[in-house]
Amino acid sequence: MVGAYAITIHVDLMRGGDAIDVAGQVDLAQVPSATRRSFHIIELARAHALRSEDVAVVHLLAKAHKASPDTARYNPCTRSTVEQLATSGPALVRDDARALAEAIGVMTV
Known part of the structure; x- marks a missing residue:
């Protein structure tokens, strides 16, 4: 769990690369709680967003x-x-983002 929270700390400090490096050493599949696992995956997504990935x-x-x-x-x-x-992202990801946006209820397609 310490490694998983290190991802969040690095992202909060705007150090996306460090967060991604830590994530490479953390097996989130071993986190027993689906809620916590999802949260830490979201934090890793935030790290990639800092790098425009x-x-x-x-x-x-x-x-x-x-x-x-x-x-x-x-x-x-x-x-x-x-x-x-979904609305203004790169064309490559827009369709997948729209489908996810619909699934989580932020927009209807």
Whole structure:
């Protein structure tokens, strides 16, 4: 769990690269709580967002939604990020972001 929270600390300090490095050493599948696992996946998506890695962001947010739909649905960062990528993100991710935005209830397609 310490490694998982290190991801959040690095993201809060705007050190996305450090968060991604830590995440490479953390096996979030071992986190027993789906809610916590989803939260930490969202934090990793935030780290990738700091680096403008939109494909990774959408992939990770979809993974967080799959792990715990309610956690992703009610997370403010997830909601705003998905809506932004669905409406004005790169064409490569827009369709996936729209589908996720619909799934979490921030927009209807």
